[in-house]
Amino acid sequence: MEPIMSGRAVSATGLCAFCLQAQRRHLLMSGYSRVSRAAPRSFSTVPPLRQDTPSPSTNEEKKRTASDGTSEEEGAMSRRLAEMTEQSITEGGRSARKNIQEAEFSEDLKRQLEERLAASAFKNENAAAISVANMPSSAGRGTQDVAAAPAWTGSESVEDAALRMLDDASKPMKTPYKIPKPGLPAVNLSPAPKTRQSTGQRLANARERTINYSLGQDSGMSESEREALRQEFRERFTPGARIAPMSIQGLQSLANERIEDAMARGQFKNIRRGKGQNTQEDHNANSAFIDTTEYFMNKIIQKQEIVPPWIEKQQELAREVDRFRQRIRGEWRRHAARLIASQGGSLLDQMKRARAYAAAEARLSAQRQASVASGSDSSVSQINSDGRIVPSRASSSEQSSTTAPAGSSEEALPHLPPLRDPQYLSTERGYHELTIKTLNALTRSYNLQAPAMAQKPYLNLERELTNCYADVAPSLAEEIKRRATERARGSSLPPSQKSSSVFEMLAAKQEARVYNEDPSKEYGFKDFWKDLFSRKGEGQTR
Structure with missing residues (x-):
């Protein structure tokens, strides 16, 4: 170091004083950093496998080697074993x-x-305190709490359990609390789902629209009839056409409408008012076992005779259908009895022939029922006036046809085809078709107002005639007998008695009843004479 610090060394090497000072500071700082380097701090309770801090023995050995001027390096294997x-x-x-x-x-x-x-x-016993002390300042509050918490012993302390129950008992408040603001209603922009209809409903709707279109495009209809048909279709969308009070609310609205109409007509103006006026004692009105609202509504409906429009239409339709069926049955019964009687023979022969026709009708009904059950027949089924499919009357016809020969104990019935008269059908065809068309129009008007569960099917002329034949055939024998016996009892004189003259017929002894007149109301010859001359006097004066 001496040659470096001397002035000749400086001039010989060509270094200035500032460069020497900078080099000296660099050497001093590098030596200080090597001496003052500290070991890293760890948060684990177990000491690391490799420690950078030199042990005292190694420091003494380093000092000894430094003082001796010799440096011996240990191998990696020896350090690992140590x-x-x-x-x-x-x-x-x-x-x-x-x-x-x-x-x-x-x-x-x-x-x-x-x-x-x-x-x-010492580190194992005070691991928590050492970890807190060695924790950096950048650690969060949760990390600090976990480091300072006691070690888990396998059981929850009383303080922790009480704190946990208190926290679970109430919901934490939402912070920060926001004042609710009225927002715009959510608009669903997705298309509304379509209601899926069954195949039967689609077919019925298509058939209905087809019939309506064909009726509207009928060239034989006048302009007034076409306008009436359009008005009938428009009634479906009017409030009155679709009113169906099937609940208490519907009946209440209908009753309120009737009451308002009556008030507008002035029916509430002349009602007596006062205590005891227009009141009737009703014990059910204060009963605790019935609903008073429903009870009063029913009483109002009964008094006002309120009936939904489609109920009135249903009654009218049922009445017209029943009248038509009774008429065609009565006419066919009378015509069939005359037709069988016109073939000649005694009364017993005519009755036997009528039973044979009934048996033939029963066989035809049984065949039709069997074909419908097997699904091989595409003809229409039997429907009553209520719109329900009724069972075939083959069983009743067979019973009547089989019991009749047993009761008579005569010979077997002849095998005849079912009784039909084409001439009668051609004569009555116009009336039948017109009546069926009128009833179907009435049914259509009813179906426009009635709910889907109460709608009725349309009438079919072939089905109605088939039902008529099946109903009338078992009663033909009794009808023929009744007509024959009524003609026998219809004569006023016995067959053996013979009148010789007109006077004897007039003077025939018969029972007569005499009625006594009230004396106060007698009108005798004197009164007659007085009235006669009084009328003559009045005529002369005039």
Whole structure:
């Protein structure tokens, strides 16, 4: 160092004083950093496998080698074995201390190992405090709380349990609290889902629209009839056409409408008012076992005779259909009885022929029922006036046809085809078709107002005639007998009695009843004579 600090050295090397000062400061700072370098701080309770902090023995050896001027470097294998030995002794416990005492170590090495054991024991006992002390300032509050918390012992403390129950008992407040603001209603921009209809509903709607279109495009209809048909279709969308009070609210609205109409007509003006006027004692009105609102609504409906429009239409339709069916049955019964009687024969022969026709009708009904059950027949089914499918009357016809021969105990019935008269059908065809068309129009008007569950099917002329034949056939024999016996009892005179003259017929002895007149109301000859001359006098004066 002496040649460097002398002035000749400076001039010989060509370095100025400022460069020498900078080089000196650099050497001093590098030496200080090597001496003052500290070991890194760790947060683990177990010491690291490799320690950068030199042990006292190594420091003394370094000093000794530095003083002697010799430097001996240890190999990697020897350093690893030394670390493993120290770690086993540090973590061994009593057995490690016993090994230290028994081993032939030097006193300095024993003292160093005991100091290290004491330091590791101190770190294990105060691990939480050491971790808090060694924690950097950048650690969060949660990390600090976890580091300062006591170690888990396997059971929850009373303080922790009480705090947990208090936290679970109430919801934490939302912070910061925001004042709710009225927002715009959410608008769903997605297309509304379409209601799926069954195949039967789609077919019925298509058929209805087809019929409506064909009726509207009929060239035979006049302009007034076409306008009436359009008005009938428009009634479907009017409030009255679709009113169906199937609940208490519907009945209440209908009753309120009737009351308002009555008030507008002035029916509430002349009502007597006062205590006891227009009141009737009703014990059910104050009953605790019935709904008074529903009870009063029912009474109002009964008094006002309120019936929904489609109910009135239903009654009218049922009445017209029943009248048509009774008429065609009565006419066919009378015509069939005359037709069988016109074939000649005695009364018994005519009745037997009528039973044979009934048996033939029963066989035809049984065949039709069997074909419908097997699904091979595409003809229409039997529907009553209520719109329900009724079972075939083949069983009743067969019973009547089979019981009749047993009761008569005569010969078997002849095999005849069902009784039909094409001439009668052609004569009555116009009336039948016109009546069916009128009833179907009435049914259409009813279906426009009625709900889907109460709608009725349209009438079919073929089905109505088939039902008529099946109903009338079992009663033809009794009808023929009744007509024959009524003609026999219809004569006023016995067959054996013969009148000789008109006077004897007039003077025939018959029972007569005489009624006595009230004396106060008698009108005798004297009164007659007085009235006669009084009328003559009045005529002369005139």
